[in-house]
Amino acid sequence: MNNMINSPVIVALDNMTLQASLALADQLDPALCRLKVGKELFTRCGPDIVKALHQRNFEVFLDLKFHDIPNTTAQAVLVAAELGVWMVNVHASAGLEAMSLAKQRLIDNNLDTLLIAVTVLTSMDSDALMQTGITDSLDVQVSRLAQLTKQAGLDGVVCSAQEAKTLKALCGQDFKLVTPGIRLADDNADDQKRICTPSQALLDGSDYLVIGRSITQAKNPAEKLNRILQSI
């Protein structure tokens, strides 16, 4: 495994077959980015995709966003971590007990996989949040779930880079902020609502930038990744 990587970029492998995702991985340098396997690719390929990316020396964020009762969440996190991935995640709204148990299960099994929790999806704005019955503002809800995640002993959260400044102040420098919804100024926002540029995200305190379509749908993904790395 590549333990020397200091790039903040995590490329999201979405909208792809096994062959296409491996062809993309083969164009990218594991010293310049990590890769994210989400629900779509994992449902399509299973653990074999993780193995294939590990063989290519990539660190993998397995983004399955578990959200279930505490025992089921903890067991799913354990089995995911046993694949040797760098990072796994749950939804913070699964609650304190589910998150604490999941973290404890990793510790009991001597697994150092990072465990983070999703606060409010970056595809949601305040109207979408309100439709789910949450009447507090988006910022209040994100901060509340981040604090709950920290209380449960997790390593950090998924949030928008728009919340990074606030969450670093609230949860401390060591609490990892993993931020999707990253777009260059000339990119399409697609279904993302709370977006930010790579450089602004890092300035505001993001630790890791999750970037999917901006790179994967570029004519030359490796060149786009380099352009992004140069911009930061």
Ligand SMILES: O=c1ccn([C@@H]2O[C@H](COP(=O)(O)O)[C@@H](O)[C@H]2O)c(=O)[nH]1
């Ligand atoms: O709040 C969240 C949590 C996860 N994601 C995931 O990140 C990528 C973003 O892809 P783009 O193509 O750059 O929009 C995608 O895999 C999501 O499942 C997120 O966007 N927001």
